[in-house]
Amino acid sequence: MMGSxxxxxxxxxxxxxxxxxxxxxxxxxxxxxNLNNNKSFSEYRSVMSSLDDSHLHHPLxxxxxxxxxxxxxHDDPLKSPQHQQQQQRNPxxxxxxxxxxxxxxxxxxxxxxxxDHENNGDSNGNESPSxxxxxxxxxxxxxxxxxxxxxxxxxxxxxxxxxMSNSLVPGGNSYVTYLITTKTNMPEFGASEFSVRxxxxxxxxxxxxxxxxxxxxxIPPRPDKxxxxxxxxxxxxxxxxxxxxxxxxxxxxxxxxxxxxxxxxKVFLQVQGRLPLPTSTDVASRMLDGAVKLPxxxxxxxxxxxxxxxxxxxxxxxxxxxRIFKELKQSVANDWGGSRPQLVEEDKEFxxxxxxxxxLEQQLSNASQQAESxxxxxxxIGETMGELGLAFIKLTKFETEEAMYNSQRVxxxxxxxVATAAVKASRFYRESNAxxxxxxxxxxxxxxxxLAVHSAFSDRTxxxxxxxxxxxxxxSLQLRAEKLEAASSKIFGGDKSRIRKLEELKETIRxxxxxxxxxxxxxxxxxxxxxxxxxxxxxxxxxxxxxxLKGFVVNQVGYAEKIANVWAKVAEETSGYVKDSS
Amino acid sequence: MAMIxxxxxxxxxxxxxxxxxxxxFSQQQQQPFLSVSVTDPxxxxxxxxxxxxxxxxxxxxxxxxxxxxxxxxxxYSDFVWLRxxxxxxxxxxxxxPLPEKSAVEKFRFSAEFIxxxxxxxxxxxxRIASHPELQKSDDxxxxxxxxxxxxxxxxxxxxxxFKKKPADLMQIFKDVQSKVSDVVLGKxxxxxxxxxxxxxxxxxxxxLEDHLAEAQKHAFRLVKRHRELGQSLSDFGKAVKLLGACxxxxxxxxxxxxxxxxxxxxxxxxxxxxxxxxxxxxxxKDYVRAVQxxxxxxxxxxxxFKQQCELAETIKLKxxxxxxxxxxxxxxxxxxxxxxxxxxxxxxEASQRFEMIVRLMNEEIVRFQEQKTLDVGLAFHNFAxxxxxxxxxxxxxxxxxxxxxxxxxxxx
Numbered sequence: 001m002m003g004s005x006x007x008x009x010x011x012x013x014x015x016x017x018x019x020x021x022x023x024x025x026x027x028x029x030x031x032x033x034n035l036n037n038n039k040s041f042s043e044y045r046s047v048m049s050s051l052d053d054s055h056l057h058h059p060l061x062x063x064x065x066x067x068x069x070x071x072x073x074h075d076d077p078l079k080s081p082q083h084q085q086q087q088q089r090n091p092x093x094x095x096x097x098x099x100x101x102x103x104x105x106x107x108x109x110x111x112x113x114x115x116d117h118e119n120n121g122d123s124n125g126n127e128s129p130s131x132x133x134x135x136x137x138x139x140x141x142x143x144x145x146x147x148x149x150x151x152x153x154x155x156x157x158x159x160x161x162x163x164m165s166n167s168l169v170p171g172g173n174s175y176v177t178y179l180i181t182t183k184t185n186m187p188e189f190g191a192s193e194f195s196v197r198x199x200x201x202x203x204x205x206x207x208x209x210x211x212x213x214x215x216x217x218x219i220p221p222r223p224d225k226x227x228x229x230x231x232x233x234x235x236x237x238x239x240x241x242x243x244x245x246x247x248x249x250x251x252x253x254x255x256x257x258x259x260x261x262x263x264x265x266k267v268f269l270q271v272q273g274r275l276p277l278p279t280s281t282d283v284a285s286r287m288l289d290g291a292v293k294l295p296x297x298x299x300x301x302x303x304x305x306x307x308x309x310x311x312x313x314x315x316x317x318x319x320x321x322x323r324i325f326k327e328l329k330q331s332v333a334n335d336w337g338g339s340r341p342q343l344v345e346e347d348k349e350f351x352x353x354x355x356x357x358x359x360l361e362q363q364l365s366n367a368s369q370q371a372e373s374x375x376x377x378x379x380x381i382g383e384t385m386g387e388l389g390l391a392f393i394k395l396t397k398f399e400t401e402e403a404m405y406n407s408q409r410v411x412x413x414x415x416x417x418v419a420t421a422a423v424k425a426s427r428f429y430r431e432s433n434a435x436x437x438x439x440x441x442x443x444x445x446x447x448x449x450x451l452a453v454h455s456a457f458s459d460r461t462x463x464x465x466x467x468x469x470x471x472x473x474x475x476s477l478q479l480r481a482e483k484l485e486a487a488s489s490k491i492f493g494g495d496k497s498r499i500r501k502l503e504e505l506k507e508t509i510r511x512x513x514x515x516x517x518x519x520x521x522x523x524x525x526x527x528x529x530x531x532x533x534x535x536x537x538x539x540x541x542x543x544x545x546x547x548x549l550k551g552f553v554v555n556q557v558g559y560a561e562k563i564a565n566v567w568a569k570v571a572e573e574t575s576g577y578v579k580d581s582s
Numbered sequence: 583m584a585m586i587x588x589x590x591x592x593x594x595x596x597x598x599x600x601x602x603x604x605x606x607f608s609q610q611q612q613q614p615f616l617s618v619s620v621t622d623p624x625x626x627x628x629x630x631x632x633x634x635x636x637x638x639x640x641x642x643x644x645x646x647x648x649x650x651x652x653x654x655x656x657x658y659s660d661f662v663w664l665r666x667x668x669x670x671x672x673x674x675x676x677x678x679p680l681p682e683k684s685a686v687e688k689f690r691f692s693a694e695f696i697x698x699x700x701x702x703x704x705x706x707x708x709r710i711a712s713h714p715e716l717q718k719s720d721d722x723x724x725x726x727x728x729x730x731x732x733x734x735x736x737x738x739x740x741x742x743x744f745k746k747k748p749a750d751l752m753q754i755f756k757d758v759q760s761k762v763s764d765v766v767l768g769k770x771x772x773x774x775x776x777x778x779x780x781x782x783x784x785x786x787x788x789x790l791e792d793h794l795a796e797a798q799k800h801a802f803r804l805v806k807r808h809r810e811l812g813q814s815l816s817d818f819g820k821a822v823k824l825l826g827a828c829x830x831x832x833x834x835x836x837x838x839x840x841x842x843x844x845x846x847x848x849x850x851x852x853x854x855x856x857x858x859x860x861x862x863x864x865x866x867k868d869y870v871r872a873v874q875x876x877x878x879x880x881x882x883x884x885x886x887f888k889q890q891c892e893l894a895e896t897i898k899l900k901x902x903x904x905x906x907x908x909x910x911x912x913x914x915x916x917x918x919x920x921x922x923x924x925x926x927x928x929x930x931e932a933s934q935r936f937e938m939i940v941r942l943m944n945e946e947i948v949r950f951q952e953q954k955t956l957d958v959g960l961a962f963h964n965f966a967x968x969x970x971x972x973x974x975x976x977x978x979x980x981x982x983x984x985x986x987x988x989x990x991x992x993x994x
Contacts, residue, residue: 356828363825370814370821377814381807388800395793402786404630405948410956417702423967443825542833550987551839556980570966577959 060376151254153186153269155247158239161199175199176239178246182269188261194270200225203246206268209277210537212426214527215459215522218452218537220252257536323469327462330469344464347527353534354457361450368447372441376435381427389422414574421570423565432559437554442548446541453537460530463523470516477512482503614640616711618726620656620704623696625703631698633657636695636703640726652727658683660725661703663737667721668710673882673935674942675716676950678709679871694856697865704747705868715942775887783947784880791873797868803857814850819844836983852981854972858965865961869954876950883943893929900925 033095157179181195188207207222222247254260268275392415484505488498586737640652661680669677681702684695709724711714724736819841826837900922907915 031989037651067876301658344659360825360828363821363828366823367818367825370818373814374811374818377807377811381804381811384800384807387803391793391797391800395797398789398793402782402789404782404786405951407951407955411951411958413953414959414962418966421966542829545829546833546836546987546990549836552990553840553980553983556706557977557984560973560977560980564970565972567966567970571970574963574966575958577956577963 049310101569117130129254149184149260151182151186151187151246151260153250153254154181154183155179155243155250156181158243159197180241180246180250180269186261188266189270191270196269196272198268200242202244202268203249205275205277206264209264210253210259210262213262213264213456214529215384215463216526217256217258218456218457218535219447219532220249220256221448221451221455222249277487291553304328326473327465327469328467330472331465333472334465334468336421357450357453357534361447361453364443364447364450367438368443371443375437375440378429378433378436382426382433385422386426389419389426392416392422395419417570417573421566424566428559428563428566432555433534435555439548439551442544446544448538453533456533458529460523461525463526467516467519467523470512470519474509474516476510477505477509481509594830614643616640616644616647616717617920618707618711619702620700622960623700632691634699635692636700638707646723649886650698650725651970654726654728654733655730656725656733658699659737660733661706664710664721664725665706667880668716668719671721672716672942673886674939675713676872676879676881677716677875678713678948679868679875680706681871694859700866701860701864725892734906757992760928768951774884787876787880788802788915789871789872791877794866794870794873798863798870801858801863801866804862808851808855808858812848812855815851816848819848833990835987838860839986840983843983845977850972850975854968860893861964865957870956872950872954879939879943879946879956883939886932890929890932893925893932897922897925897929901912 138435155178158176159175159179161177162174177197177199179195181193182189182197183193185192203222204225207219210219225240253265259265264277396412396415399408399415403409403412481502484498484502488495488502491498617640619639620636621639623634624636625632626635627633635655635657637658638654640647640654642649662683665677665680681699688697710719710722716722728736821841822844823838823841826834826841828834829837900918904915904918904922907918
């Protein structure tokens with residue numbers, strides 16, 4: 001590539017072998033943002049949505065009222081468990097859910113009416129005040145209440161729009177836009193409330209630009225594109241799900257201490273009309289450039305040195321094909337080559353931390369799965385209890401209608417007590433479960449965060465690879481320079497062409513030196529980002545997990561007490577049937 | 583325990599005697615009593631031939647019985663023999679139901695199944711022993727007292743003669759139900775009693791079975807749900823412990839405690855599942871069986887009524903025939919007269935049989951309703967008590983963690 005025969009032969013041979021790798025390398029880079037931990041997201045969603053479904057279709061379709069009250073305030077809803085704690089001492093009252101819990105309708109006429117209630121019109125704009133409004137939980141809202149700076153983002157009103165002009169398909173492409181409303185007191189925004197319309201493609205662009213600008217940070221992963229786009233997009237469910245996913249994502253971004261102040265986010269939230277960020281397709285179009293340039297680069301016909309400013313980005317797509325190639329060679333040399341690269345990941349602390357985080361990820365995944373099963377089991381028992389209650393209610397009605405003896409009426413009355421208790425208990429199970437879902441969602445959130453951690457660590461790895469590659473290049477350039485010098489000094493009077501080549505080489509070396517310095521600086525910067533983010537993760541994780549455990553436990557206690565009371569009453573009322581037998 | 587309670591209840595409600603306290607044995611000696619307990623299930627035999635045998639202990643002061651105590655070994659088919667014999671002999675009385683013969687091989691020898699069956703068999707025998715009529719049965723005495731070989735011989739004799747197969751019973755049910763539909767469709771002359779109160783009773787019994795079956799189905803599912811919740815609490819607890827291992831020592835301890843609590847609750851849930859099964863679901867199932875037994879009695883009554891009607895019809899024809907013969911002064915008159923007298927006797931018998939069934943049923947239904955209110959009331963109490971206890975245990979377990987969780991947050 002540099003004109004030296006040995007090298008170009010070697011490289012040419014490699015070229016054919018690694019073309020596939022190069023292609024896949026390119027693809028990988030483009031795709032890196034699409035990484036998603038498919039299993040856990042979709043499974044968890046399925047539990048959530050099935051909970052929601054049963055919500056609607058179950059004869060006992062009830063919306064837990066307590067959640068509405070909790071969400072209405074901007075305070076950390078997880079704080080309420082502390083409030084509940086004071087009530088804890090009083091054996092009669094239990095959780096704060098008691099305050100918001102409305103008494104069930106009377107069962108006097110043995111007719112069951114589903115529990116009706118109104119939504120307080122949560123700012124989320126959702127119709128159902130269900131646990132889907134986990135926006136607060138999505139950001140692990142400690143941030144919105146603990147700092148004085150406030151940035152609240154909400155997503156509403158999906159609408160179908162037509163793409164005009166440049167579509168090849170007659171009738172045009174249609175897509176969905178979402179209304180994104182921001183409320184803030186941060187001075188950077190210059191306004192306290194504003195709205196903008198964005199489509200999903202814009203979100204992808206935002207995410208991509210953030211990942212470029214904030215290498216080394218734990219950037220919240222964006223919601224996934226769906227493979228089956230086109231038709232699926234029209235379905236109501238899909239749009240709803242996506243809307244909520246977007247809101248969650250944006251709120252997570254707003255909760256990140258560094259990213260919330262980013263230009264990219266600001267522009268996304270505020271600038272009307274077309275999103276003024278280079279789209280990912282613009283970046284991808286560099287691919288075409290690169291494919292054209294490569295042959296020239298290989299034969300040393302065009303400037304093929306990595307410019308300093310380019311090293312602050314990982315090699316990807318387009319014109320970086322050559323660089324990708326070199327870095328690939330370097331990484332192969334790292335793995336299989338005999339000599340150690342000149343700079344390696346030496347930070348023991350980092351390596352230890354990385355291992356610990358990998359372990360954490362595994363345990364999070366496991367715990368998240370078990371949490372799902374637990375939620376499902378609680379849901380099932382509540383459902384079955386409700387069905388049992390209903391069956392008894394029907395039986396009570398039957399006995400009462402057909403009663404010919406007083407003993408039947410007595411039995412019917414007993415049965416009604418049990419039926420009522422069963423239905424109440426069923427409702428408590430359901431409410432408790434909705435809360436449990438929200439608390440244990442923390443596990444799921446952190447699991448998603450692990451993706452961001454992977455990404456940040458791989459930023460570090462690729463930055464290191466860039467440095468290593470440049471170092472290798474430098475040393476081979478210097479070697480050639482030495483050889484040239486030695487060769488030309490043998491010829492008396494100097495060799496004009498050789499001297500010229502030497503000058504060019506020295507120039508190349510200088511530029512490469514600069515590039516190396518940049519790359520090293522970038523690498524150090526990323527390392528620092530990694531470090532501070534890990535620290536933040538540890539800190540925040542401690543708080544969030546503690547809140548999760550507390551919330552979970554308090555919820556369990558509260559509802560268990562309620563359920564116990566309901567049954568204790570019935571046990572009391574039927575205690576006459578126990579004859580002292582011993 | 584259950585045996586004594588059932589027996590006590592039945593005795594006091596059926597004979598109207600003053601409640602006896604089980605501790606005063608002197609009373610027991612004066613009043614006639616017959617109490618049975620079915621205990622100690624033991625697996626005998628090998629492979630396909632294997633079966634469970636039970637110890638049946640009888641304590642009584644009945645003069646006909648070898649008292650005061652006698653122990654015999656019986657198996658499920660012996661109980662079936664007893665039920666079939668009594669069903670034949672005591673038409674009109676609601677025969678206490680037997681637990682089902684389980685078809686599933688795997689399940690047949692599970693500890694839970696064996697215990698449930700033992701309990702049900704104990705209740706079965708005691709109900710017979712405390713029924714004022716049934717307790718006088720010779721077959722009962724044979725069952726409770728005869729040597730094992732005698733019992734075996736009696737059981738083998740049954741096959742082919744008296745043994746009512748389930749298929750037969752089903753046929754009778756179908757007859758009863760199809761007769762109703764035939765009448766509705768106008769296909770047949772109603773051979774049904776035109777007794778509005780009895781019609782109401784029949785309608786009640788059939789409807790009751792459906793409703794009860796549904797409730798019992800959900801009760802059974804509830805047992806399963808308890809088990810499932812227990813399992814997932816156990817798994818969750820383990821996962822939480824592992825997660826805690828990723829945290830620091832003191833914070834990790836909280837996770838570990840939570841995980842342990844979760845696992846301990848899992849055990850409590852399994853216990854409650856068992857309690858639910860034995861003391862709530864099984865009584866409901868017993869109720870369903872009792873209703874099915876009443877259906878069998880209904881079928882018997884329909885049979886008896888049909889016989890009575892048919893005989894009445896036949897007599898009318900014979901009367902007409904006899905008159906005809908008398909008119910033509912046939913030699914066959916004598917024969918015919920004898921036949922006629924015999925038929926009249928049969929008819930009288932059939933009427934009496936039918937009327938007794940009617941009378942018995944009227945008494946039985948009152949007793950049945952009262953008994954069931956007591957049985958079901960107790961089952962409800964057990965259900966509520968078990969659920970309350972479980973919920974309290976859950977609340978206590980989780981509550982114990984709160985101080986530790988509080989302590990953690992104050993550190994940060």
